[in-house]
Amino acid sequence: MSKLLQLHDFGAPGATSFDELRKSAASSGCSSKGGAGKTGCGSAAGPSDLPPEIWEKVKNHPCYSEQAHHHFARMHVAVAPACNIQCNYCNRKYDCANESRPGVVSEKLTPEQAARKVVAVASTIPQMTVLGIAGPGDALANPAKTFKTFELVTETAPDIKLCLSTNGLMLPDYVEQIAAMKVDHVTITINMIDPEVGAKIYPWIFYNHRRYTGVEASKILSERQLLGLEMLVARGILVKVNSVMIPGINDQHLIEVNKAVKSRGAFLHNIMPLISEAEHGTAFGLAGQRGPTAQELKTLQDACEGEMNMMRHCRQCRADAVGLLGEDRSAEFTTEKVMAMDVEYDLAARQAYQAKVEAERDAIAVAKQRELEKLEGETATIKIQVAIATKGGGVINEHFGHAHEFQIYEVSTAGAKFVGHRRVDLYCEGGYASETGIDPILQALNDCTAVLVAKIGMCPKDSLAGAGIEAVETYAFEYIEQSVIAYFKDYLERVGKSEIRHVARGDATIRQGAFTEA
Amino acid sequence: MAYKIVASQCTGCSACEPQCPNVAIFEKAGTFAIDPSKCSECTGHYDEPQCVAVCPVDGTCVIDNSVPRYQAA
Ligand code: SF4
Ligand code: SF4
Ligand code: SF4
Numbered sequence: 001m002s003k004l005l006q007l008h009d010f011g012a013p014g015a016t017s018f019d020e021l022r023k024s025a026a027s028s029g030c031s032s033k034g035g036a037g038k039t040g041c042g043s044a045a046g047p048s049d050l051p052p053e054i055w056e057k058v059k060n061h062p063c064y065s066e067q068a069h070h071h072f073a074r075m076h077v078a079v080a081p082a083c084n085i086q087c088n089y090c091n092r093k094y095d096c097a098n099e100s101r102p103g104v105v106s107e108k109l110t111p112e113q114a115a116r117k118v119v120a121v122a123s124t125i126p127q128m129t130v131l132g133i134a135g136p137g138d139a140l141a142n143p144a145k146t147f148k149t150f151e152l153v154t155e156t157a158p159d160i161k162l163c164l165s166t167n168g169l170m171l172p173d174y175v176e177q178i179a180a181m182k183v184d185h186v187t188i189t190i191n192m193i194d195p196e197v198g199a200k201i202y203p204w205i206f207y208n209h210r211r212y213t214g215v216e217a218s219k220i221l222s223e224r225q226l227l228g229l230e231m232l233v234a235r236g237i238l239v240k241v242n243s244v245m246i247p248g249i250n251d252q253h254l255i256e257v258n259k260a261v262k263s264r265g266a267f268l269h270n271i272m273p274l275i276s277e278a279e280h281g282t283a284f285g286l287a288g289q290r291g292p293t294a295q296e297l298k299t300l301q302d303a304c305e306g307e308m309n310m311m312r313h314c315r316q317c318r319a320d321a322v323g324l325l326g327e328d329r330s331a332e333f334t335t336e337k338v339m340a341m342d343v344e345y346d347l348a349a350r351q352a353y354q355a356k357v358e359a360e361r362d363a364i365a366v367a368k369q370r371e372l373e374k375l376e377g378e379t380a381t382i383k384i385q386v387a388i389a390t391k392g393g394g395v396i397n398e399h400f401g402h403a404h405e406f407q408i409y410e411v412s413t414a415g416a417k418f419v420g421h422r423r424v425d426l427y428c429e430g431g432y433a434s435e436t437g438i439d440p441i442l443q444a445l446n447d448c449t450a451v452l453v454a455k456i457g458m459c460p461k462d463s464l465a466g467a468g469i470e471a472v473e474t475y476a477f478e479y480i481e482q483s484v485i486a487y488f489k490d491y492l493e494r495v496g497k498s499e500i501r502h503v504a505r506g507d508a509t510i511r512q513g514a515f516t517e518a
Numbered sequence: 519m520a521y522k523i524v525a526s527q528c529t530g531c532s533a534c535e536p537q538c539p540n541v542a543i544f545e546k547a548g549t550f551a552i553d554p555s556k557c558s559e560c561t562g563h564y565d566e567p568q569c570v571a572v573c574p575v576d577g578t579c580v581i582d583n584s585v586p587r588y589q590a591a
Binding site for chain 2: 080081082083084086108136137141142144206209210211
């Protein structure tokens with residue numbers, strides 16, 4: 001229930017500006033609501049770099065569209081824990097470190113239980129639009145369970161989009177079935193195209209009834225992954241590629257991977273930082289292999305960006321995550337609770353709700369465009385990063401002390417761009433500042449010039465100021481991108497008047513371990 | 519002989535279950551186990567015991583010396 005209240009919360013402060021914006025948008029001849037797939041003011045609402053038919057497919061998918069992840073929710077069900085390869089960043093004694101949070105054993109479900117859970121969640125959370133099967137393990141190592149789940153869900157909840165994640169080893173054998181099930185997105189984890197690099201990531205694979213090791217194993221894996229990718233693209237199925245960035249092993253090589261997957265038609269590339277804390281017990285963790293820093297990750301993502309769309313909002317959610325990205329409501333939907341729930345699938349109500357959300361998104365895009373116009377004529381070459389405290393809805397609506405994560409935007413005269421998120425441990429728990437204090441947050445935001453929040457106390461504000469980060473409450477409950485641009489304009493003015501001096505910021509740390517709710 | 523699964527090591531991932539040519543592997547209290555009367559050590563089917571080859575935890579699917587040797591071997 002809390003989610004519904006939250007959505008109304010963000011609707012309320014935005015309501016006036018939202019209506020005004022709709023009006024002004026209409027009066028200037030820029031419709032904020034086009035036909036299917038068309039968004040107001042062209043590129044402002046839809047990513048200009050995606051063809052319309054692809055945008056139509058991904059716009060409500062929280063994992064694929066940065067904007068959608070503010071408004072739509074997804075869920076994963078863990079039905080198929082088996083896997084047929086071994087990755088050095090994964091310890092299946094606990095869970096798959098790639099697609100889900102290590103150290104937490106996900107609840108394994110039968111296809112029937114999983115289907116019931118999907119309907120229960122979709123009835124409770126109308127913005128739930130996507131069901132994914134993403135491990136732990138490989139969705140195609142136990143294909144019967146994966147496809148059975150999809151089949152059952154399609155029967156009761158036909159509006160839910162299906163997606164699956166795979167390591168790609170068995171993919172070519174199941175492309176026909178994936179197409180027949182109307183799965184519209186597939187994620188393949190591709191960490192290399194050079195078997196020599198692969199040998200450092202994959203100790204073995206199980207294929208054709210035997211275990212292959214070393215370069216031979218990676219050669220087979222890579223060939224199968226790329227073949228599977230080509231076959232899916234040929235059938236019009238969207239393919240996202242996930243890569244785990246492992247400094248010193250595949251970091252430079254991922255630029256080659258990016259070219260290879262782009263040329264074969266993948267539409268999105270998601271480069272994720274390696275999670276490798278020793279306590280997760282993965283081979284990399286035990287060997288002391290480090291993960292990338294925030295700026296290393298961003299530099300690599302930027303280097304690949306010219307080649308294709310980069311996804312930067314992945315939270316490496318656990319395999320049974322439920323809810324909006326960055327928010328996990330899986331505890332509300334344990335098998336026990338789901339089995340006891342009275343569920344009724346109300347398709348019309350879901351659609352009405354989603355239409356409302358869509359209208360709000362259009363308004364956000366229009367607001368951003370208007371703010372951007374105010375920057376016209378600015379020639380400053382300054383580029384800064386700004387952190388945002390939000391609980392979703394595209395609005396700055398989170399108290400600094402309650403933030404589990406901050407969203408990072410890079411802003412220049414060219415506009416505001418989402419570049420990532422930083423998870424943090426709660427600074428203030430139940431009104432008291434946490435024991436670890438503010439230092440980890442300062443480290444996580446060290447590359448930012450400012451943090452925009454709904455509210456912040458004096459103490460953390462001073463600490464931030466001491467670290468050269470400005471805490472700003474001025475834009476509380478305003479739309480994020482519009483505010484980031486407005487802040488930047490103000491910043492430029494103050495630099496111009498020599499009220500402040502622009503200084504380049506340093507690097508930041510990515511918090512290890514996956515997202516945990518409190 | 520037959521293979522057995524060291525229950526304390528098994529993660530319950532189920533990867534071995536569908537690979538066994540003799541359907542000897544079954545779930546038992548969250549982990550998996552092998553029915554020794556059905557296990558043929560994969561003789562005549564594959565070069566490698568399938569449960570050993572697919573299991574992510576080394577040393578989990580091991581020879582059980584307490585069981586007499588498989589007949590056809
Ligand atoms: S792990 Fe999370 S963010 Fe990444 S693809 Fe899956 S649901 Fe989306
Ligand atoms: S050795 Fe072969 S026959 Fe025996 S349990 Fe393992 S997979 Fe089955
Ligand atoms: S493959 Fe190994 S760990 Fe997985 S269920 Fe079988 S014996 Fe257990």
